[in-house]
Amino acid sequence: MTKILFPTDFSNVATNAFLHALGLAKLVHGELILLHTYELPIMDNQFGIQNYKEVYDSIELSNLDMFKEEIPKLRKIAEENGFESIKMSHILTDGDLLHSIKETVKKEKIDYVVMGTSGASGWFEKLFGTNTGEAITSLKVPVFSIPEGAKYSKIDTIGFTTRFREKDKVALQNVIKIAKAAKAVVKCLYVETNESDNSATVYQEWETLFKHEPVQFFIIPSEYARETIEDFITSQEIDVLTMISYKRTFFQWLFTSSFTEEMAFESTIPVLAMHE
Missing domain, CATH: 3.40.50.620 (HUPs)
Structure with a gap:
């Protein structure tokens, strides 16, 4: 089955791109793998090992709680738009986003990556001033970039x-x-x-x-x-x-x-x- 990787930070931009990812999955008879990453902070040597662990555990727990809260919302969006049959799985990991994407693409043998874009003044900057742009230039699989203003509709x-x-x-x-x-x-x-x-x-x-x-x-x-x-x-x-x-x-x-x-x-x- 075709595998589609959908990195998300659960923002409005990502949620808009989610519908496009579902639509692509339906067209290619594929499944979605949702990826959410977070970065652990770099702390100076004043912190003891125990303090490190407490901080890291707190951040990991916070992200896990958010992940558990947001995934049902995405499933509901899929159901409301007629995509309830699309198979979805989830990955939560710490580390740099692009590194996590590359590792997941390799490990899961991903066929497509779908990402939302936003946040700059010109079209080039919208595409390349984001993680999406970096993904396009560094990945070896097709990348489907979705501007935040591009609402999902049938492709004619x-x-x-x-x-x-x-x-x-x-x-x-x-x-x-x-x-x-x-x-x-x-x-x-x-x-x-x-x-x-x-x-x-x-x-x-x-x-x-x-x-x-x-x-x-x-x-x-x-x-x-x-x-x-x-x-x-x-x-x-x-x-x-x-x-x-x-x-x-x-x-x-x-x-x-x-x-x-x-x-x-x-x-x-x-x-x-x-x-x-």
């Missing part, structure tokens, strides 16, 4: 940015599986700049290869990739944007704080980051 259209590389085909095939489960269409975008090295032959090859799939291709000549993607999201009513290249410099180039103001915080959409 999935955007897929491509450079028409051979390795992109595998990612597109995986996206098609999700699209078919959602009865959605995949709209592939290639921004053709003056430096583009693809040809009409390559475009035709891809269209032929995927002609029996729910896929449409858009080749848009432009020197403004950032703005072209933004316009594409709006004009094609994209519900989820899938991107393949996760090198931080690539995303910095696309999404900086100068990203147009029209891309308002509450209108941003989920991004599925897939590794090449």
Whole structure:
């Protein structure tokens, strides 16, 4: 069964992302593993061993109590939204969040990670000024990032940015599986700049290869990739944007704080980051 890791701090941002995680689990016939981490404080040498233990025990107990209190709330949310059949398990651990995510991904053989994003002024900062951004750049599994303004709804259209590389085909095939489960269409975008090295032959090859799939291709000549993607999201009513290249410099180039103001915080959409 497909395994989806959902790190949560039980905040409103995380709770909003929880519905998206449930929706993905339903589409891929998967199960959710909820992960909550907390960090123990660093104390100076003035504390004796007994004092250390008392402090640590207190923090662990407090987090365990909160965990026990919050999990039933999430289960209730799942039931109220028709996801009661989704299998869920839970992990509570101390330590750095990203380290805990990496260890859990490895130990549990996770297929997807779903995380909420928030807290910065520009689209790039929303994505990369958070633990979600660090997860996208460091994990080897797809990361589904959910902006806090992105309310869960049925997926009808999935955007897929491509450079028409051979390795992109595998990612597109995986996206098609999700699209078919959602009865959605995949709209592939290639921004053709003056430096583009693809040809009409390559475009035709891809269209032929995927002609029996729910896929449409858009080749848009432009020197403004950032703005072209933004316009594409709006004009094609994209519900989820899938991107393949996760090198931080690539995303910095696309999404900086100068990203147009029209891309308002509450209108941003989920991004599925897939590794090449």
